[in-house]
Amino acid sequence: MQKNINCGRKMFTKCISCCGFTIIYVFFACLLIENCVALQRTLRHYELFHKDDVLHRVVKRGIKHSKNPFNTIKEVEFTTLGKNFRLILHPHREVLHSKFRAYAVDADGNETVVHMDHDSFYTGRVFGELESSVRAHIEDGTMTMSIHLPDETYHIEPSWRHLPASKKDTMVAYKSSDVKLHKNEQGGTPKTCGYIKEGLELEGKDKDDDALDNEIHSREKRQSDQYEYTPTKTRCPLLLVADYRFFQEMGGGNTKTTINYLISLIDRVHKIYNDTVWQDRSDQEGFKGMGFVIKKIVVHSEPTRLRGGEAHYNMIREKWDVRNLLENISRMDTRCI
Template sequence: MFTKCISCFGLAIISVFFACLFVENCAALQKTLRHYEIFHKDDVVHRVVKRGAKHSTNPFNIIKEVEFTTLGKNFRLILHPHRDVLHSKFRAYAVDADGNETVVHMDHDSFYSGRVFGELESSVRAHIEDGTMTMSIHLPEETYHIEPSWRHLPEAKKDTMVAYKASDVKVHKNEAGATPKTCGYIKEGLELEDKEHDDTLDNELHAREKRQSDQYEYTPTKTRCPLLLVADYRFFQEMGGGNTKTTINYLISLIDRVHKIYNDTVWQDRSDQEGFKGMGFVIKKIVVHSEPTRLRGGEAHYNMIREKWDVRNLLENTSKMVTLCT
C-alpha cells in the first residue's frame, strides 16, 4: 500500500492506491506466502457472552466469543465493539466521476478488539460482517492474519477466508539481491549537500551536548492525528470488491492495525529516558472513488485510468487535492 501524508489545516491525508498484499490468483498467492489455509465462515462459532439490558456506548456492554481452528491452532477470542480509530465527527463519502460526494452510513459496531482466551499477552483487532472476518491476532510468538478469500483468490468459494502467519510472508529482494529496508524516496538539492555538511555536523554536536545537559521529560498534549483516507477507483475495484462499504471497512481495519502499533510504541530520545506512549490516529473522513474521475483535455488526476504511475507524479497529483483539506 502506497500512502502519502500531507499536513493541511492540522489534518493528515493518507491516499491509498494499492494493497500491502496484492495478488490476483492462487499461483501469485503462493509466491507471496509460504503457507496459507482457507476456511468457511460456517466453521466459526459465535457466542454472545454478555449483552447489557440497555443500549450503551460502553465498549464492554456487549462481549462476544468467537472460536475457530486454522493453521493448526484453535483460536478462542473474547471480543467487544470498539471505535478507537473513529473520530467523533467521522464521515464517509462515495465520490462519482464528476466529484460529487454522497454520504455513506456505516455500522460502527462491526469493529472489535479483544484478546485470545488464556493468553495474557495477546491482542485482537477484527471486523466481522455477515460472518466474514478481517482480523489480526497478536501473540508473543506470532501474528496471524485473516482476510476474505475473494480479495486474493477471485475463484474462491463464497464466504471463505484466507488465514496466514506474518512469518510466512515472503520478503522479496531487489535487483541487487538485498532485502529493501525502507521505501524509496527522492532527495532534492544534492548539490547543496556538501556545502551544508560541515554546518550540519556542528549543529548535531551542539544539539547532542544540549540534550545531555538538559534533562527533561516531554508529555504530549495531543496524542491523536486525524486522518483523511482516500481510496482511488482501482483500490475500490480490487481491494473493495466494487463495494463502497467493503472498501471503507477495509481501510478502517488497516488503520486500526497501524494505530495499535503506534499506540503501543514507547517514544524516547535515549534509552535512559522513560519516554512516552499512547500516540495514535483517528479517522476523520474517508473518501472512496466509485468511478474514475472524468477529465478535461490535458488534465492529470490521481484517480484517472492509468496502468502505471511514476511515483513522483502520483504524489504531486495527490498533493493537489486542495478541496479535500476542509
C-alpha cells in the same frame, strides 16, 4: 509486548502538532495481490476456511443499548493453521473520530454520505493467553482480523480479495512469519524502503558543519535532561482516499466493503503506534499512547470524468510515476471538515 523505539518525541509530536488533518491516499498498486500465483510468491503457507466453520456466541448483552464497549461481549471460535482460536471480543470505535464521516464520490465529484455500522469492529484477546490482542471486523460472518500472540501474529482476510476464483464466504489465514521478504540486488533483505537523495549539496559536509552539528546535539541533550516531556495531543486525524481501482479490486466494487477495509488497515497501524514507547534515549522513560483517528473517508466509485489534457489521481491509468501521482493528490481540496 511493548516496542521501544529510540526515535524521540520529535517524530510523532511534530505530526500531531503540525498535521492537523493528514491525508492518506490508498492506491491500488501497493496492496493488490492479483491471484493465487502471486499469493504463493508472497506467502510460504496459507490456509482457507469457510465462515460456516466459525462459531459465534454472544456471552453478554446489556438490557439497554449503551456506548460502553463492554455492553456486548461475544466469543468467536475457529481452527486454522493447526491452532484452535477462541477469541473474546467487544465492539470498539477507538480509531474513529467523533465527527467521522464517509462519502462515495461519482465521476463528476459529487459526494454522497455513506452510513456505517460502527459496531462491526471489535477488539479483544485470545482466551487463555495473557499477552494477546485481537483487532477484527466481522460482517455477515466474514472476518478481517489480526491476532497478536507473543511469538506470532496471525492474519485473516476474505479470500476473494486475494484469490478471485475462491469459493464464496471463505477466508484466507496466514502468519506474519510466513510472509516472504523480497531480496535486493545484492541478495540481501532490505531493512528500509528505498529512497532517492536529490541534490549534491547533501554530499560531503565539511568539518565546520560537523562541529556545528555536534554543538547543536550537545545543547539539545543538555536541554532534554532538564525536563520530562508529556504530550498533550495524542491523536492525528486522517483523511483516507481510495481511488476507483482500489474500490474495484480491494473493495470488491462495494463502497461499504472498501470503507470497512480501510478502517481495518488503519486500526492495525494505530495499534502499532499506540503500543510503541517513544524516547530520545534509552535512559529516558519515554512516553506512549500516540495514535490516529479517522475523520473522513472518501471512496471513488467511478473514474473521475476529465476534460481533454487534464490529469487526476482517480483517472483511468495503468501506471503512475510516483512524483506525478503525489503532485495530483496535492491538488485535492483538503479543507478540514
